[in-house]
Amino acid sequence: MTTIYVVRHCEAEGQPPEASLTEKGFNEAKDLANFFSNVRIDRILSSPFKRAIQSIQPLAEKLEIDVEINNGLAERTLSTINMPDWLEKIKETYEDMDLKYKGGESSKEAMDRIxxxxxxALISESQNIVIVTHGNIMSLLLRYYNRNFGFNEWSDLTNPDVYMLKLENNKVNYERLWQKNSNK
Structure with a gap:
């Protein structure tokens, strides 16, 4: 049985790929390492974005596991133009999975990617895998396994956040492990 821990990155200074974690985010990364201290991890995959890599680096160093960069885990680009009403635009992409804004990916395209x-990863030889990604694309992954996971559930995600996915009887089930305002 394969278990995948899907992790949303810790608090960051911004949205660009090169945005670093905040001081609070670096502390959250240490909390993540402690959170996984009693879990056997075989493999770590991460978005190429700096904030994702920094979020999992303390755990990778503690376990002496290399972080494998995977472009398929990068955050979804909603659009390449500035949209002051971006929150409403994101909400619309949960209602119409094929909706695509200038220069961006549709929810369906981003979902297919992650x-x-x-x-x-589920069919790899590794038993326990950590995947580090971003809020919007993480929510689309969870929506793939549960159509009821939508805009409101995305809004409730925290930085960081952790969901456990298990493949059992050819079906993927998931459970939220991270609790708001808690590192346990």
């Missing part, structure tokens, strides 16, 4: 990474 599901591809996860499905390959």
């Amino acid at each position: 599901v591809n990474v996860v499905e390959k």
Whole structure:
């Protein structure tokens, strides 16, 4: 049985790929390492974004595991143009999974991208895998396995956040492990 821990990065200074963690985010990364201290981890995959890598680095160093960068885990680009009403635009993409804004990915395209990474990980030889990604694309992954996971559930995600996915009887089930305002 394969278990995948999907992690949303810790608090960051911004949205660009090169945005670093905040001081609070670096402390949260240490909390993440402690959170996983009693879990056997075989493999770590991360978005190429700096904040994702920094979020999992303390755990990787503690376990002496290399972080494998996977572009399929990068955050979804909603659009390449500035949209002051971006929150409403994101909400619309949960209602219409094929809706696509200028220069961006539709929810369906982003979902397919991250599901591809996860499905390959589920059939790999590794038993316990940590995947570090971003809020919007993480929510689309969870929506793939549960159509009721939508905009409101995305809004409730925290930085960081952790969901456990298990493949059992050819079905993927998930459970939220991270509790708001808690590192346990």
